[in-house]
Amino acid sequence: MEYIVKTSNLSKHFGKEVAVEGLNMNIKKGDIYGFLGPNGAGKTTTIRMLLGLMKPASGSIHIFGQDIKQHRKNILARVGSLVENPSYYPHLTAYENLEALRKIIGVPKKRIYEVVETVRLTEVADKKVKGFSLGMKQRLGIAMSLLNQPQLLILDEPMNGLDPSGIIEIRELIKRLPEEFGITVLVSSHLLSEIDQMATTVGIVTKGKMIFQDSIEAMRTLAGHTISIQVNHAEQAWRLLLAKGMKVEHENDFITLQESSNEMVAETVRLLVQANLSIYRVEEEKRSLEDIFLSMTREDSAV
Amino acid sequence: MISMMQTDFLKIKRKGFWFLTFLGPIGVVALQMVNYGVRKEYLLQQSENDWLYYLQNITAFTPLALVLGIAIFTSFMASIENETNAWKQLIALPVSKMTVYLSKFTMLACLLFISSILLMLFTLGFGVFLSFDEAIPWLELVKYSFYPYFAALPVLALQLWIATVSKNQGIPITTGIFGVIFAYSAHIIPDWMIWKWPSLMNQWDEPLINVLLGLGVGCLLYVVGMLDFTRRDVL
Numbered sequence: 001m002e003y004i005v006k007t008s009n010l011s012k013h014f015g016k017e018v019a020v021e022g023l024n025m026n027i028k029k030g031d032i033y034g035f036l037g038p039n040g041a042g043k044t045t046t047i048r049m050l051l052g053l054m055k056p057a058s059g060s061i062h063i064f065g066q067d068i069k070q071h072r073k074n075i076l077a078r079v080g081s082l083v084e085n086p087s088y089y090p091h092l093t094a095y096e097n098l099e100a101l102r103k104i105i106g107v108p109k110k111r112i113y114e115v116v117e118t119v120r121l122t123e124v125a126d127k128k129v130k131g132f133s134l135g136m137k138q139r140l141g142i143a144m145s146l147l148n149q150p151q152l153l154i155l156d157e158p159m160n161g162l163d164p165s166g167i168i169e170i171r172e173l174i175k176r177l178p179e180e181f182g183i184t185v186l187v188s189s190h191l192l193s194e195i196d197q198m199a200t201t202v203g204i205v206t207k208g209k210m211i212f213q214d215s216i217e218a219m220r221t222l223a224g225h226t227i228s229i230q231v232n233h234a235e236q237a238w239r240l241l242l243a244k245g246m247k248v249e250h251e252n253d254f255i256t257l258q259e260s261s262n263e264m265v266a267e268t269v270r271l272l273v274q275a276n277l278s279i280y281r282v283e284e285e286k287r288s289l290e291d292i293f294l295s296m297t298r299e300d301s302a303v
Numbered sequence: 304m305i306s307m308m309q310t311d312f313l314k315i316k317r318k319g320f321w322f323l324t325f326l327g328p329i330g331v332v333a334l335q336m337v338n339y340g341v342r343k344e345y346l347l348q349q350s351e352n353d354w355l356y357y358l359q360n361i362t363a364f365t366p367l368a369l370v371l372g373i374a375i376f377t378s379f380m381a382s383i384e385n386e387t388n389a390w391k392q393l394i395a396l397p398v399s400k401m402t403v404y405l406s407k408f409t410m411l412a413c414l415l416f417i418s419s420i421l422l423m424l425f426t427l428g429f430g431v432f433l434s435f436d437e438a439i440p441w442l443e444l445v446k447y448s449f450y451p452y453f454a455a456l457p458v459l460a461l462q463l464w465i466a467t468v469s470k471n472q473g474i475p476i477t478t479g480i481f482g483v484i485f486a487y488s489a490h491i492i493p494d495w496m497i498w499k500w501p502s503l504m505n506q507w508d509e510p511l512i513n514v515l516l517g518l519g520v521g522c523l524l525y526v527v528g529m530l531d532f533t534r535r536d537v538l
Contacts, residue, residue, distance in 0.1 A: 051395040053537040077397035087392040089383060091317050100313050103306040104396050144392070 002065065004029050004152055004184045005050065010059035011208075012045055019045040021208040023059070027152075027186060027201070030178045034199030034216070035188035038297055042208040043188040044084060047156050050186075051081050063152065077105070080150030082158055086141025090130040094121055094140050097129060098147060105148045115143040118173070135166040142170065153177060155187045159194055171198050192293045206297040222292055227257040227265055229272070230281040237277050244271060253280075307398060307406040314383055315410075323375060324414050327368045328422035332429050335360050339433060353435040358447045361426050365447070366501035369455045370486040372418065373462050374479025376411050381466035381475065391537050400533040408463055408525060415452060415459065423448035446510065454500035454513040456521030458482055461497065464528030468535060 005027040012020045020042040027033045037043050048054040050061060052072045061068040063075045088097050098112045116125050119139040124132070129140060138161060145153060155174070159167050175198050177183040189195050195202060195216075202219050204212040212219065230253050231237045238250035246268065247258040257268060265282065272279055315321075338360060339346060350356035384390050393403055427444060462482070466475035485498035492499050494506055500517050503510035 048391070048537070051391075053391055053394055055536065073397045073399065076395060079395075081392075081395045083391050083395070085387065087387045087389040089314055089389065090386065091383075092314070096313060096316070100310045101392075101396070103310045103313070104398055106306065148397075 002029070003027055003062075004031075004064060005033075005186065006062045007046075007050075008060050008062075010046065010049060010061065011057045012042075012049060012054060013057055018208050020049070020056075023205065023208065023210050024213075025203055025210065026213065027184060029184055030182065031201045032174065032178060032185045032187065032199045034195030034202045035186060035205065036192060036195050036202060036293065037188075037190065037205040039190050041190075041206045041297075043190075043205060044156055045208075046205070047081075047083060047154055047186070047188060050154060051079065051083065052076060053083075077148065078151045079154060080145035080148060080152070081154040081156075082141045082145045083154075083156045085160070086137050086144070088129045088137060088140055088144075091128060093126050093128050094132070094143075095125045097140065098144060101144055101147055107148055111147055111149070115146045118146060119143045120169075134161040135163060138162055138166070138170070142173070149181075151183060153183050153185045155185065157188055157190070159189065159191070167194075174198055204293065204296055211296055219292070226285050227268075228254045228281075228283050228285055229257070229268065229279060230254050230283075231272060232278040232280070237272055237275070240271060240275055240277075241268060256285075304402055304406065307402050308410055311406050311410045315380070318379065318383065320376065320379070320414060323372060324418050325421060327372045327418045328425050331361060331364045331368050331422060332425040334364055336429060339429075343433070352437055352440075353433075354430060354437045354440050355443060357430055357433065357435065358426070358440070358443055361422075362447045362451070362503070365422065365451045366455070366486045366489060367483060369415070369418075369451055369501050370458055370482045370498060371479075372415065373411075373455065373459045374476065374482060376414065377459070377462040377466040378472050378475040378479065380407060380411065381469070382472055384467075385470070385472065388538075394537045401529055404463075404467070404529045404532045407467070408460070408529075411459060411463065412456070415455070419448050419452040450503055450510050450514050451501040453521075454503060454510075454517035456517045457497040457500065457524050460521050460524035460528055464524065464531065467528070467532055470538075 003026045005025060007023055007025040010020055010023040010025070011018075023042070023046060025046070035043055035046070045054065049056050050063065050068070052068055064078060066075055068075055089100065092100065094116065095112065098115065102109065102112055116122050119142050121136060121139055121143060124136065129137065132140065138158065142155070142158065145155065158170055158174070162170060171194070174185055174187060177185055187195070187199070199216050202212065202214065202216050203210055229237075234250045234253050234255055238248055238255050241248045241255065249256045257264065269279065269282065335357070346356070346360075347353055384393065394400060423444060426448065427439070430439065462475060462479060465478055466472070469475055482498050485492055485496060486501060489499045489502035489504055497520060500513040503513050505512055
């Protein structure tokens with residue numbers, strides 16, 4: 001398979017401190033790749049290496065199938081990025097900030113109006129960025145990253161400092177990009193809930209190592225789930241099911257099934273009904289992704 | 304490269320760079336306005352050639368203004384990029400780091416060159432106003448306006464290097480202040496110190512040596528600074 005981004009055994013250390021170690025990242029075309037990890041896990045360092053801001057200590061990076069060492073300019077011409085806090089020149093207007101970039105990357109002027117429209121900053125385009133709210137600055141940063149019509153967009157913690165409506169807006173924007181413009185997106189975050197809501201593929205990094213990399217569905221499957229049933233006589237139901245050799249637990253009015261295949265649920269309900277027990281509720285309880293994320297990052301490598 | 308420079312000139316808008324470009328030469332000439340305003344008769348008695356004497360008076364302050372201007376410009380320019388760590392965005396663009404560095408250097412060199420042109424014009428203007436007896440010494444005028452500029456290029460290259468690679472702008476400002484002190488003490492510091500060169504003084508009494516040294520060492524320091532800049536990781 002052809003990957004847009006492919007790193008092999010990527011490592012980087014600062015002095016003795018290891019920031020990234022043996023990282024293999026694979027991003028497919030059209031993916032929204034959620035790059036997850038706690039603060040200080042090596043996300044930003046990895047992204048800086050992808051953008052050629054830092055040189056890897058060892059390992060290689062291929063973007064669009066080209067080695068970044070030899071084709072840095074070529075690759076960067078097709079990449080848009082927003083690394084950590086947006087960079088801007090506060091004494092210039094939003095328009096001038098974009099113009100400063102536009103001159104370097106050489107796209108037509110109308111592109112500025114397009115990206116300003118995309119992030120909805122048209123009305124304040126002629127105001128100095130100094131007076132912008134954090135959310136507006138963040139949106140300006142995204143506008144800057146879109147200016148060169150990138151095929152790969154790298155966003156590092158793009159939700160930082162945004163209010164809820166801003167978060168939703170940016171998230172919707174990110175979700176639109178692959179569909180409408182065919183852009184592949186790499187978005188990093190330390191918040192799983194964010195990634196969960198937009199990513200198609202997830203990479204989880206902790207202490208500089210990739211500990212999980214697969215589709216979001218695969219991760220959800222890992223989440224597993226249990227079925228809990230509320231009945232009128234929980235203890236009686238529990239004994240009944242135990243007697244049938246099922247793995248069940250009971251607590252207060254609830255009995256909990258460890259296995260949750262359709263047949264098992266159907267079988268359980270049938271048994272309970274036949275025993276004349278009243279079933280009030282049958283609920284599915286998901287182990288939250290948050291829990292898995294935490295247990296993964298805590299144990300270093302759970303999978 | 305040209306577009307990179309256009310961008311650099313756009314970035315210095317409203318930051319007082321142009322104001323400083325004008326202020327430097329105006330300040331240097333203004334000092335002589337005061338000098339000649341207060342004691343013109345006395346000064347005219349000091350020399351056989353009043354025009355040359357006037358030019359020498361001007362030149363006493365040109366190196367100070369230059370070295371001070373370089374220190375201010377370089378760290379000011381670096382602070383524009385540092386303010387929101389715009390380096391990381393700049394370097395992630397499809398441009399080489401060498402271009403980025405060259406563009407900064409060229410822009411500052413341009414501003415200082417404009418300053419030197421203005422210095423020449425203001426010097427000429429006030430000189431004509433003073434209506435000395437001698438004819439205008441054009442060659443000397445041009446020499447005294449531009450020789451210090453070329454002789455100051457090593458200082459520019461050094462300060463730019465320090466300013467771009469320092470996270471803490473206190474460092475370039477400190478070296479800048481020392482530079483100004485050295486430039487002020489030009490007559491007592493040894494010939495090899497780059498801060499002496501803009502004063503055009505040397506043991507052979509040949510200003511052209513300073514110009515050539517300035518160009519040569521300026522290029523050398525520029526290349527060293529640029530290579531160091533490209534080698535570094537952007538944080």
